Each structure stands twice: as C-alpha cells, then as structure tokens.
Amino acid sequence: MAQFTSLEAALKHFFGYDSFRSGQKQIIEHALNKRDSLTIMPTGGGKSLCFQLPALLRSGLTIVVSPLIALMQDQVDALKDNGIGATFLNSTLNIEEARSRQIAILQGKIKLLYVAPERLLNPGFGEFLERIAGKVGISAIAIDEAHCVSEWGHDFRPEYRRLQTLRQRFPQTPIQALTATATKRVQQDIIQQLNLHQPQIHIASFNRTNIHYEVKTKDRTIYRQLLQNIRTESGSGIVYCLSRRSVEEVALKLQHDGIEALPYHAGLSDKQRSINQTRFLRDDIRVIVATIAFGMGINKPDVRFVYHYDLPRSLENFYQESGRAGRDGEPAKSILFFSLGDLKKIDFLIEQKSNEAEQRISRQQLRQVVDYAEGTDCRRTIILRYFGERYRGNCGKCDNCLNPKPIEDWTIEAQKFLSCVARCREKFGAMHVIDVLRGSRKQKIQQYGHHLLSTYGIGKDKTADQWKMLARSLLHQGLVAESNDGYRILKLNKASWEILRKQRSVEIAVSKPDKQRAVASNSRKAEAEILFDRLRMLRKQIADRQSVPPYVIFADSSLKLMAQVRPTTLDSFANLSGINQYKTQQYGESFISTIREFTAQQKLPTPLPSGSQMTTLQLHQQGLSAAEIAKERGMAVGTINTHLCELIEMNQPVALNKLVTANKQQAIIQTIEKLGDNLLKPLKEHLGEEYSYEEIRLVRGWWRSQQK
Template structure:
C-alpha cells in the first residue's frame, strides 16, 4: 500500500482535491481509528469520500451497502475513472462476470465492493464474504442512505432493518452509517437498528450555501414562465411535478418548444426509465421532468437548477429535491412556483389517506411548506430551523434577502400575540390565536370561552394575514416554539419571555419591494466562460467515447479553474483542484491542447488607463497613501483601490509592495492558484479575516497581468 505524509496528500493523490470539505477530515480520522460512525451530511457535502478514502488507506476490503443499482454503478464508474479499484455485484451481471469479480476480490485486487442490502443478507453470498474475511480481510462496512433503516425516515425499506445481522456475524468490523438528512428521532433509530457501538455521531450543517432559493407565484401563465426560466439557464436542470400526467404533459410541451427534455416517473417501463435517466446523466438532454420517483439514485453533481412546478408535500421533501442542484458546490438555483390551488390538491390527497394519524402528520408537513413559501424571512433560515439548526443573520442569496422587504418594529404586536398564546394556555396553533386577536365569532372561540379573554379583539388594527405573517416570522426567528407531533401548537420559550419583559425587540419584514442588481461586463470573465463551454464540449466527447457521464471525467469546478488559470503543461494541470495524477495522465494533453488553441484564437486587447485612473496613478507615484488620494480626489477609498488594481493589471508602474506586504502577496497568490481569480469571496473565505478585500483585489491585478 502507498503511504502518505498527510491525509491531504492522500486526498490529492486519489481524488485530486487539495483540501477537505468541512467535517470530512474529522470523520475520516475517526474511521481510521476503527470507530463505529453515524454521519449526517447534506447532499453535496461529500459524505461518500468519508468512507471511500479510509477504504483506500486501510488493508482489506470495504463493503458499501447501497439501495439502488444505478447509484452503485454510478459511484463505481466514477471511482474507476479516478484509477481506484472498486466494483459492484448485483443482478445486472451475468454469471461469468460476477465470478470474475469475485476472483479479483479474493486476490485482493479490489478496495471497495458495492452491494445491495438483499445480496448482503443472502446466505450464499454470506459464505463468500466469510472467505473474503478470512483470506483478505474486511476493513469496514459502510451503509449509505442509512435513513432507510428507520420507519421514521422519509424512505423506509424493510430489508435495511435486517442489516443488524451483519453486526452479529462480524462483531469486530466497524460500521459507518451515512445519510443526507435525519431528525434526532431517526438518528436514534439508526443507532439502535444497526446496533452501533458508542458511535461517533457527526451532524454537518444542513446549509447548502451555494443554492439560491426563490419563490415565484404560479398563475395561468405558469408554463410560459417555466419555459422562459429554463431558456435563461445553462446546464442541466430538473423540473419536479406532483403527478405522472403533469410530468408527461410538461416534458412533451418542452420538447415541442425546442428544449431537450425527457419524462421520469414510476409508471414508465423500467427500460425507458433507465434510458431517460442515463440520457440525463450523460448530458444528452438538458432537462428531466419528474415526480419524486426521480430522487435518491441520482448521483449527478452538476445539476444547475431545480424547479418545483407543483408544491412539494413536505419541507423535508423540498430540501431533498432542491438539494439535487449544485452537489458539486457550484452556484445553483432552486425555484418553487407557488399557488393556493396546489395546496387544495394536496389537501385532497391527504384526505384520501385511511389513517387519521397519517392525515394529521401530512397536514402539518403541508403547513410547514406553505409557511416557507409565504415567509418574508430569509429562506435559508426557515429551512435550517426545520432541521433544528439556527442560522444567524441573513444569507444574502435567497429572493427575500436579495429583494428585502422593509423592516418594521413589531415588538408591541409580538407582545400581544405571545400574550394571547399564554392566555390560551399554550394549547393552540397560529390560526386560532389569530382568530382570538381579531375578535372572530367562530364557534370554536366561544366553545373554549376565549371570547372572554383580555386578548380577544385587541388585534383588530391588523388584518388576519398580517397576524399570520407575524406568527410565521416569530416561529422562523425562534421567538416562539411549535410542536411537531402533527398538531402545530405554539409554545412560549425563553426568548418569548424576553419579548414580554421588553429585553428583546422584534423586527419583521412586512412588505414587498422590487430590487434589481446589475453586473458590469467583464471581458476577462466573458472569455473564461467561452473557454469553459469549449472544455465542456471536449469533456462530453471524451465521456461519450468511454461510455461515462461527463462529470466523471472532471467536475464543472475543475473546468472553470482550467478556463481561469489556463495551465500550459502537465505539472500545472495536475495541480488544479479535482485533478489527480491518474487523470492528468489520462486527459491532460487533450485539455491543454484545447486551452492553447483557444489562447491562440482569443487575445484580449491591451487596455489603456482612463484619465481618472491616470490621475490616481500620478498621486500614487508622488507617495500619497490610498486614503490621502481618496481625500484629495473626493472619491471613496474603495474606488481608489479599484483604480490601483486595474492599473496593476494593465502593467502600469504601481508599487504593490507599498500597498500589500510581500508575505501576504504570496499567500494570496497561492489561494488564487487553487480557487481561481474570477470572484473575491472564495479567496477571502480561504484566507480569513487577516486579509482585506482591497489587498486581495490588488494582488489579483498583479496575478492577472502576469498570467
């Protein structure tokens, strides 16, 4: 086996990445100590690496339990394209091929074996595993999609509940359970069902910071709105619909309007469903229109947008489905088209459920989705609160944050609302509290004697919608609690009492205000985007020849780095994030040739400083500081810094060493080499608080001039 100086070195060797994503290294270190593990990491967080890298660093075979054939085949293909010895055994293989793979396993030529739970529990296969355990050694068992083990999970599978037999058969082999989402109840159930021994439990943040969340009204022109939205996007996308008929209708209309789209739902013939999925994974079509049947088995990291044509049934379903976008960490979009007509459809479906308790839970789940859709608060804050995670501040990336509503002080109204909750003895939900506040004459009010409360009718100065909006905001901000047992009853908490005592001010977003942002044309960025598209076409050609999905060759993020940094030799190419030595040798020459040819055809014209920039340069050469130049010219300091960075990029005589210390320059350059130079935020995030945006911008100017 190969040995490495650090885990980071092994990460670069096998997977081409320079750094771990948040939480990965800690989990891998625990796995290498042979600990039982439960890892909750959202889609796109990199949970597969948490069992794949330890498998490559330990002696013996790691068994991976995967629920879907397509999913295991996808992961094995991706590993093999990285030069990693992985395989699967499933029902799609002929006897001879299955036997050859088993021989390779017994010869210790395989590091990762993917199997379905049914096969793992098969007695004949168990005898084969006993031989592997004796001759080669089984280093660990990883159970992917572990929420399937729990009846409280969103995708329970009975065969998963029998996996505890593996612990009984191999009591000394560490087990690692992994899933994208699991409530506290589901986590406890996983630990018990799999008989995990004092497991290290790692719960990563559920925040998908690269996803832009947005709600759009759904009206009679919804299809045209969807069509325009798709035409405005680039890359692959998913459109989720509630019914099979709607899926077929939308897919047909999109094809008629020139969009490469295919349907996917449970009633399609298995072969057609598989063919459509493969076409989407390999970028032969741009759009898949699907019901929720298109879900867990989709391992496509470069989905750029997910549109919900219909209202999802629960906030957890919405999170799972919208999370199919941007698994590679690149900017992506989630748009939910919302109308009350969809609400009525789902309420009708709920009424068809025979079990009263199921109806109760489904209604609460629907209310949570509607609260999300109608909420004026940060969308990300609402989603994370659902998973028990508090998000401070606003994300600055969702529609509510980008087009903020005016903030008003509603402390007095909040005190009235919470006082009514208290006087109703914390036994009712938002709608009942609102009815009391506005003085409703509903029978339920009189039945409980709430028309006699001091809070009855004290909210007549506001509409019922305004009070409901306040109730949602109090819940989303964590200023009042809400039960989750099917009846969403409001409960006062510590922060509620701080509002009563005047120790906490309540601010609420109350209105809609349009806002637009404009982006200046950047010729360098436009050129990089053009090269990126050429590299995508090259990647597709190579993938088609090798019968692979394009993202298995290189991720979009790696192609963007190629387009920005434009490596001219194999050494520089291999240093890119997402490129390991194996892939550099396999594909490097083709991509470098494409980049060199592009450079020959496209040369940006030499820029000439403007009069304003030259005035800044003259004062700089006279020895004035940035602040002094800004004061003398009557400009903001940021404007002068922008002038200087642009002058440096134009190869003008700016004394960079007087503006940024040489050691900081070197650190900034190292990060630019890793993440590219198109946007400052990723550079700043890597460097930390000691580095200012002004310093980064100045050094970036030098980098661009010299590369």
C-alpha cells in the first residue's frame, strides 16, 4: 500500500476505475486489517474486486476457491489482461503447464491463485500449500460462491462443507467468504461451516437498479413473442427453459429464423457444453438457450436480456438467473413468460423428491414465483422483500410501475381478511381464509368449525381471485407475514394490527382483465451508438486473436465512454473509467485510430429511395458483414443481401470486393455474359458448388448497373 497515496489510486492503477462502488472500500479496508468477513453482494455488484485488490496490496499469495473451471479461467484472463499476476491450477492443465505455474507461484510472481475446493483439499496439494506458506506466505483465503457450503443455499455442494478444515490448517489466515445471495439462514450456516471468527458481515442491497422486470402472458404465440423480442433487442441474451427438450426445440427454431443461438443443458457432453458456452462468451453467437445447468460462473458482463420461457422453480433461482443480465451496470431486461400450465410440470418434478419436507418447501417456493408473476405491486418490491429488504415506491423500471393499474382503497377488505386470519388463530394459509370469507361449504371449514366464525361469508361480494390479489399485495407490502416452513401459514404482524385498529389504510393496485399493454418501439441509434458498434467490432477482432471473451479486453461501459468522449490521445484514453496504463499501452493506438477514422467520416451518404436500404448501407460502410447486419437489424441474411444487390444496381457505394473475391467476380461476369442475367439457377449450375447464390446475385447487380 506504501506506493499508493490512497485506495482509489491503487484502484485506478490496477483496474482503471476512479472510484469504488457502494460498500467495496469498507470491505477492502476490513480485509487489509486481516479480519474474517462474509460479503453478500448481488451479481454485478463488484464482489471480485473485494478480494482482488487486497491481494495486490498485501505481501504473499491469496488463494481463491472457485467452484467452476470456466469461472476461474474467466477471472484469471481478465486479471492478466490488466497486467496482474494471476493463475489457476485445475484439471485442464497438463503436467508441464501445472509445474511451470507452481514454479512461478513459489518465485513470488503470482498474487492470486484460483483453485477448486476438491484440489485445495487434496492431500498432495496440501503439501504444496505448506511450501507456499513457508516460501512466499499465504496472505488470505477467499471463498467465492460461499452459499455452496449451505444445504439451505440454492446450489449446495458437499465438497464445500470440507473447507472448514482450512481454518484448522491455517488458523491465522483471514478468510473472506463471498456470495451473491444468501438468506439469514444461509448466512448463519456459512459462518458456522467455515468457522469464521467474528466476521464482518456486509450485505449490499439486492436491488439491481439497471434491470427492467416484466411478466408476459404465455400462450400459443409464445415463440413468436420471443422471436420478436429478440429481434428488437440489441446485444446478447439467455433464454431459460425448464427441460432439455424445450431447450433443443427453442434453439433450433431460433437458428431457423436467423438468430445465432446454441443450446446448453446437462444432456450435452462436457466438451459440447464447453464449446457452446465459450462461443457465447466470445460473442460468436448471440443467444444461449439453456436449462438451469447454465448457471453459476457465467461471468459475461454484457448480457442485455434474460428470458424465462418457462416458470423458474423459486424466486431465488429467478433472481440469480435474471441477474445474469446487466452485470456491467448498463440497462438490461428480465422477461418472464407466465402460464399456470407450467405449474403441473414443476409439480411433477417436486413429486420425485423423496423427502416430504423438501416437497412442501419446494411447493412454497413455487407459489412465491406465481405470486411474483401474478402480483400487481412493483416487481422490485416483491423480489427485495423475499430477501428481507424493504423497498417502497414506484421503481419506474418494471411493467407494473410503467403500466400502473388503478390504485384503490381496500382498507375495509384488508380488515375483513386480517380479522379472519386472527379468528382462524393464525394457523391457516390464504386459500383457507378466502374460503371462510366467501362462505365455502368445504368439509375442512366444517371440520374446524370455521362456518361459525363471525367472518364466515362476509366476503361474498368479492371473487376468489380478488381476495387472492389482496392477499398477495398484503404479503408484498409487508402488511401480513407468512411462515417459511412450506405450509405458508399467515401470521399477523405489527402492521396487521395497525390496520385492524384503523391506524393504517391499505391501498392496492387492482388489475383489470384483458388489458393490453403497448410495446414501445426502439428509437434509431444515435451517432455515438454507431461508433460504439464499430469499437465493439474492433474489440471482437482483438479478443479472437487472443482467444479470450471480448469483455476481457474492455467492458461495454468503457466502449460507450470512448464513443461519447472520443479520445484522440493516449493520455485522454487512459483517463477513461475502466482503462489502466497497461491496457492503454496494449490497445490504445488501435482504438484511437478507429475513433479518428470515424470522426473523419461522419458525413453520411446521400439518402436512398428506401429508408431500410439506407440503414443497411450505413452498417455495410461500417464494415459489418451481411450476417452481422442481419443480426443487428433482426432480419434474415437473405433480406440484407437483397438490399445490397439493389444498392449496387443503384450505383450506391457498396464495397463489392469485400463481399465477393475478384476471381469469383470475373468468373460470374463471364458466365452472365454467356448465359444471360434473367435466371439464377442456370448460372449457379454452370459455376458449381464453390459459388453461392448470394455471390451471384451481388455480382449480377453490379453487372446490371453497368448496362444502364
């Protein structure tokens, strides 16, 4: 730390950022004081920096426990691209590679070592750890995805339980446990299982302010809705499905409709899953269609949308999966397609569980997802309340807030409902209370004598769905509590009694049936966004040469800053957020050159007769291929090639040489002169398989332009 005047100076030097995100500085200061800690910070909140920066400011080696090979490789690539000494040891390395890395570690050239829990606990690896401790020192142990230690977590892994032996082996070494989500029960389990000593517990807000949440009705048009939405979105995305079969079907349909998509599920071989995931991370494809097998360790920061084609199994799963969008803090979308028909599929899976308590809790978790989907309150309020965080007001970034239902005073109805909960002695769930209110003659009502209660039948003026709507809203607003044992028993709280004593009013958003929502159309991209796309293409080329994902080179947020600020010197380039001196030396000249070229060519070409053709021409002149233009515009490649053919015939500035090689052009022209230009099939048959119809059409367009 001595070489830096402040933590901010160190942050800029190593990672290129000028300031910390909320909570990061306090966690880092605590780590530098050699104290145990538990950090719960949502996906995209900057957890990794909380152990990476302290590792660079302390002497010795920091060991990072990571559950997935892809995750540790991703983080190491990003660190090395910042000029930081980091490496991993896992099963992907051969003996020589592993030995070389071990030597570098013992020579003190490495500051962060990533390992899986299985390897860390291997007796043979334990001997190597002792050598590290004796020669360079182990400054800290960071346990990422720490929720895996708890049976109550959403992704329990038995091998994580054994990590408690680390405390016995290295009693003086501080341990940092980090995870994106953990209920209070999971937090307590992590502390106990890892034997953390009076840890500082930092719980960041679970509020992902950049994500737009929306629920759409799932019906027979679901695939058309999905396709239309993907075509209007920019960037890459994930589509989650419940079954392997759905994954394969949706991926195949998207491919057929011109969307670059691949499947990901446990039925694929390890090699194929790895290939598909890598292609997604490196922007070779735009969409990954997956089951929950595509989960933890997906470190791609620039995912712009996540669609749930089927109902997720719990709100925690939904939060984790939707949270893979917008990790870079830029605007992103989470869309859930909802149909009660999905309940039967998930209920069948729950039936396969052998433990009755597990079944009961799983059903409660499923009903919480349904409550979210059918809820009329702010989606953000519902999600945050699940994690014990209060949020009140209009978020302005979910469908319920952007398309608000009429707000009505339901205080009297709430008093009736809560009074019935009290008279049922807080021993039943919402459905039983509703049955009592509506005067049901079910045997269960008679059995408990609830037909004799004063609240029996006083709610006949409302439908069962209306009472359900009220019950959900009371829960979401924290005006009544619910047990978490799977039985969903309603309990009165302080706010409930305030309502009953007429000290608090109740207002709820009342949904009206069959109300259609307008879909806003995307506006045309601004000039800065056009430059951003060009910079993104350059980033992809560099990333491909280095065999790393594009976001390892620069985050989208850094590219957008470049497009807005347009730095023309290395000094101004280095001052941008997310860019340190090392990256400036590596890539500065290439990006500055592209910015200068764009600035010099800002003048747009003469407008074409068709606005759609004009847009295609502009993208073509930015260097995009027909496939890339089609992807950008959400059109078929054939449509874009038709535009280019027509543009060529109009003598517009289309770079034919970039589309068809000179040798092929000459052969096609000779064939046209011999057979004529009326029909493509005779030309194709004469030229052979090496020539595509698109190439022939493009050259024919040029040939026709010369005849005018």
